[in-house]
Amino acid sequence: MMGGVNILSPCGMLGYGFPVASFLKAFDQDIHGIVVDAGSTDAGPHKLGANVSIVSRLALKKDLSLMIEMGLQHKIPVIIGSAGGAGAKTHVERTMDVIREILQEQQQSAKIAIIWADFDQQQIIKANQAGKINPLSRHIPPLTEELILHTQTIVAQMGHEPILRALEERCDIIVCGRSYDPSPFAALGIYHGMDEGLAYHLGKILECGALCAEPGTTKDCILGTLYEDYFTVQSLNPIRKCTPTSVAAHTFYEKEHPYILHGPGFMLNLELCTFTEIAEGVVEVRNSQYIPSDVMKIKLEGARKVAYRTFVLAGIRDPLLLGQLEDVEAQVLQQVQTYFSEIPKDTYKVNFYHYGKDAVLGEQEPETFTGHEVGIMFEVLAENQETANAICANVRSTYLHYGYENRKSTAGNLAFPFAPSDVEFGPVYEFSIYHLMEITDNPFRLEIVEVSLA
Amino acid sequence: MKLYEKAKILRSKNSGPFELTLDVLFDNKQAYEEVKASGVLTKEVIAKAYNIALDEIYHFIYFDQALGIKITIARKISSGSPGDRDVYGTQQHAPLMNIEV
Numbered sequence: 001m002m003g004g005v006n007i008l009s010p011c012g013m014l015g016y017g018f019p020v021a022s023f024l025k026a027f028d029q030d031i032h033g034i035v036v037d038a039g040s041t042d043a044g045p046h047k048l049g050a051n052v053s054i055v056s057r058l059a060l061k062k063d064l065s066l067m068i069e070m071g072l073q074h075k076i077p078v079i080i081g082s083a084g085g086a087g088a089k090t091h092v093e094r095t096m097d098v099i100r101e102i103l104q105e106q107q108q109s110a111k112i113a114i115i116w117a118d119f120d121q122q123q124i125i126k127a128n129q130a131g132k133i134n135p136l137s138r139h140i141p142p143l144t145e146e147l148i149l150h151t152q153t154i155v156a157q158m159g160h161e162p163i164l165r166a167l168e169e170r171c172d173i174i175v176c177g178r179s180y181d182p183s184p185f186a187a188l189g190i191y192h193g194m195d196e197g198l199a200y201h202l203g204k205i206l207e208c209g210a211l212c213a214e215p216g217t218t219k220d221c222i223l224g225t226l227y228e229d230y231f232t233v234q235s236l237n238p239i240r241k242c243t244p245t246s247v248a249a250h251t252f253y254e255k256e257h258p259y260i261l262h263g264p265g266f267m268l269n270l271e272l273c274t275f276t277e278i279a280e281g282v283v284e285v286r287n288s289q290y291i292p293s294d295v296m297k298i299k300l301e302g303a304r305k306v307a308y309r310t311f312v313l314a315g316i317r318d319p320l321l322l323g324q325l326e327d328v329e330a331q332v333l334q335q336v337q338t339y340f341s342e343i344p345k346d347t348y349k350v351n352f353y354h355y356g357k358d359a360v361l362g363e364q365e366p367e368t369f370t371g372h373e374v375g376i377m378f379e380v381l382a383e384n385q386e387t388a389n390a391i392c393a394n395v396r397s398t399y400l401h402y403g404y405e406n407r408k409s410t411a412g413n414l415a416f417p418f419a420p421s422d423v424e425f426g427p428v429y430e431f432s433i434y435h436l437m438e439i440t441d442n443p444f445r446l447e448i449v450e451v452s453l454a
Numbered sequence: 455m456k457l458y459e460k461a462k463i464l465r466s467k468n469s470g471p472f473e474l475t476l477d478v479l480f481d482n483k484q485a486y487e488e489v490k491a492s493g494v495l496t497k498e499v500i501a502k503a504y505n506i507a508l509d510e511i512y513h514f515i516y517f518d519q520a521l522g523i524k525i526t527i528a529r530k531i532s533s534g535s536p537g538d539r540d541v542y543g544t545q546q547h548a549p550l551m552n553i554e555v
Contacts, residue, residue: 041471044534139510139528140472235542248520249463249479256469258517258524275519307536351537360545364505381536429472430535 004225005032005192012209012218014038015055022221022236033188034067037207039082049303049429050084061098079174079184087178088153089118113166114447115355117177119154132438151302151432159264162444163187181207194226197290202231212250230286242283244275265296273448302433307381310392310424314414328404348382455468466547471533474543479522503549507511
């Protein structure tokens with residue numbers, strides 16, 4: 001059992017937090033690196049489009065302080081994947097700002113690698129013209145120049161290669177822009193000469209923190225160890241245990257296929273993997289297969305602003321209205337459109353959501369409504385905030401006072417929980433680029449910064 | 455017995471912003487094998503439960519090592535875009551729960 005590469009994953013998302021005791025327990029043995037994922041597209045396109053983060057600066061600093069302190073003390077790299085959430089320039093810069101502050105406070109020097117994952121519109125237009133870009137799946141439309149020009153922020157997911165270069169430069173801290181989630185973990189294993197298939201499969205498991213254990217959570221630490229022809233995972237918190245099924249099941253968590261995983265420049269085939277408990281709570285995994293692609297492709301992500309939103313939350317308890325919600329709303333909308341006849345109907349959209357009655361599943365809801373009250377949310381999407389506000393205010397007042405058929409409650413139709421009732425949301429984004437781009441040269445720029453407090 | 459009574463985990467999540475993936479996991483081999491052998495879970499049953507066309511089901515696969523079934527379907531509206539009702543896609547598993555197995 002000698003010669004393993006020990007990788008510490010403190011939590012599933014940098015800034016989600018973790019028990020300090022679990023983290024420190026890892027250092028009972030030699031650790032080769034601390035790797036943490038900081039990115040996700042789970043929360044939708046807003047983070048990338050609006051250049052905002054998933055976690056607070058306070059939480060980011062709290063988690064990073066301990067990682068950097070222990071990393072520097074043990075002379076092992078601290079690697080952050082998809083820094084700042086979406087891994088674009090602003091996100092990376094914000095993470096760097098926090099790192100500088102931590103180093104200042106801890107009076108430490110460090111060699112830092114920054115790997116940028118941003119692409120400018122002209123690069124993408126050129127690649128698209130050359131036929132190097134294709135939709136990731138079949139219901140994503142092909143890219144057009146217009147769409148690219150409307151997309152403010154574009155990043156691509158890096159593989160392990162640029163991270164490997166930063167490790168070869170012996171950097172103390174590696175801040176990656178947008179990365180394929182397992183890549184920073186895999187890079188550390190590959191740097192130490194381990195098999196790519198095992199390194200990536202382990203990365204897939206470690207990137208969510210302790211979610212592969214039972215009870216699972218993203219807010220606790222997991223230790224992964226790579227050996228020549230297998231790897232192991234184990235919880236660093238005695239209240240959790242990895243089991244063969246918890247690890248196998250996590251292998252397919254939030255992936256489209258249970259055992260075929262596509263990454264930048266390769267495919268993982270995990271069909272023949274074995275998951276075995278070799279000691280109490282220690283699961284051994286074998287046979288993860290890495291299949292390099294003929295053509296190197298990276299996944300592009302871009303978000304564009306599509307509208308401005310204003311919304312209202314209210315409750316409806318009147319059974320006469322609940323019996324004809326959709327009809328009443330169609331009539332309300334009709335009246336609003338008539339009132340704003342100078343605003344073209346196709347430049348704005350009003351959506352009604354009935355919580356308690358099909359709001360979550362929409363037209364896919366198989367149950368029939370039997371409740372006595374409904375939480376209603378309606379939103380107006382328009383080309384600018386002022387129009388969204390104006391139309392929303394009109395929808396609200398029309399709805400509130402609408403004299404529907406058989407109405408008894410002539411004083412009003414909506415119970416607002418708040419005053420004011422209308423909430424200005426701001427811009428709304430959508431993923432406008434979610435495509436694969438063929439590359440030949442490495443497009444991810446490595447920058448090395450020495451922070452010296454000596 | 456209903457599927458949610460037999461399965462240990464029955465969940466939904468985005469697999470990227472344009473797809474939704476459904477996982478049904480069991481904590482014992484017997485329950486998993488029974489469901490697998492029974493043939494009550496089919497693409498047709500899924501399509502009906504979700505009111506979608508068969509070709510909107512991208513994957514329907516049993517993974518024996520995990521004692522689990524994975525189903526991946528197209529999202530009607532991409533995650534977080536106007537009109538989306540479930541940004542993370544975490545409450546889309548419910549239509550599977552009451553299927554008799």
